[in-house]
Amino acid sequence: MRPLVDRLLTALAMLALRGFFRDLEVEDRERVPQQRPTIVVANHFNALVDAATVVAVLGRLPRFVAKATLWAKVYRRPFLWLGGLVPVDRPSHRSETRTRGDRGTGGVSERLRAAFASCRDVLARGSSVAIFPEGAVSRQPRLAPVRTGTARIALGTAAEGVRGIVILPIGLTYEDKIALRSRALAEVGEPLDLDEWLAEREAEPDPTDRRTVRALTRDIAARLAAVSPDYADEREQAAVGRAAEVALRPAGGVRPRRVPLAEREHLARRLARAPEEVKERVLDALGRYQLDLALLGIRDEEVVARPRPARLAAMLAGSAIRLGLVAPFALAGAAINVLPYWGVHWAGRLMRNPVLKGSARLLVGIALFPAAWAIAAWQMPAMEGWLANSAVIVAAPVLGLIAVWALEDAVLVRRAWRAWIAALERGADLPQVRADRARVVRLVEESVAAIESGAPQPGIDTMADDRQESA
Secondary structure (H helix, E strand, O other): OOOHHHHHHHHHHHHHOOOOOEEEEOOOOHHHOOOOOOEEEEEOOOHHHHHHHHHHHHHHOOOOHHHHHHHHHHHHHHHHHHHHOEEOOOOOOOOOOOOOOOOOOOOOHHHHHHHHHEEEEEEEOOOEEEEOOOOOOOOOOOOOOOOOOOHHHHHHHHOOOOOOOOOEEEEEEEOOOOOOEEEEEEEEEEOHHHHHHHHOOOOOOOOOOOOHHHHHHHHHHHHHHHOOEEOOHHHHHHHHHHHHHHHHHHOOOOOOOOOOOHHHHHHHHHHHOOOOOHHHHHHHHHHHHHHHHHHHHHOHHHHHOOOOOOHHHHHHHHHHHHHHHHHHHHHHHHHHHHHHHHHHHHHHHHOHHHHHHHHHHHHHHHHHHHHHHHHHHHHHHOOOOHHHHHHHHHHHHHHHHHHHHHHHHHHHHHHHHHHHHHHHHHHHHHHHHHHHHHHHHHHHHHHHHHHOOOOOOOOOEEOOOOOOOOO
């Protein structure tokens, strides 16, 4: 029963993300261990969307560690069981209690011992446990202090006889945490083999050894920070990300190449570490260029495009043929999926907490879309029998994705047309706009060159206080 539920939830998460994001880029997926006890650690910027993204990266459902207080509400328990969550009591500063023998000695509370037992049962089977070691969702696009709970659970589980444990960092980056059909990036970091780590330090897997716990926490934090965003705030992330995208987008073509999010993010992080005065020059130039675009009512893609009439005509003809071929399927997909789509759209608008908007949309989508597919199968004329109904349920999401693809293709055609019109109507203004753009590109390159030697590493912080035993 449990393996079947896990496979269904994995497929559901991957299907949901396929509709939620335009692209989900995964770097270094080959680092994901197979058939080894694995503790996955990931940054926590987007609540439930983070968990679904981790599932998509792994290709399987890990056992997510969650605070035990979630089980306090009886109505939640069936859903928590369905997700296979592992309860861990996360004591707060005020509520934590220890035995007298534990106090002041770096000891482990009974609450955390229960976590060791839960994780041991999972890891002993060669399965995976997933932890968000910051302990809470962070709105700021940088890694919050990493708590010691992950290190204590890893060491405690190893102390109970589980060997071959791998700690796998996964950094999650979102182009826009609120918008639908944006892009996401998952970077799989360098795995940490716990047995090798202990052997190199001639240490024992003792969760009560404060020095070992702190050292392991620092290494976990360092590996997670290496693949996670590290910006002062959301404004800086947006600004340097935009500058990086402008610098990386090549000129020419009717449809300019979309800059992969991984390339943009790597350059943006380097740019964010540039000296403040250098970074300010880049952002000033970017602001001037953005003003140019706003005044002319065009986009960066339209500035770099060089649409020739013949190539534009060929593109329009090809797009018309493609859209004509898929139009019946796209219209059917739109008819089936339009109501749940609007439900997802308004779920994000009505949620006031920006950190939870993506989660609200994901949950509502998981609830509404399958219901719409089932209703369509039930109401479809001339469809009788479970086989025909099942075919409709399987076809409905495929048709929905075709509808989305057709709409996005039409949007790209419209932008290419606008680029051609801009070249005709704004031809006198475009040389100055392109000069301002070239200045942005040049300053980005100079800024990166300024930090090529001895660039500072992302800030690493750990919550090494023994009072923070949360996972």
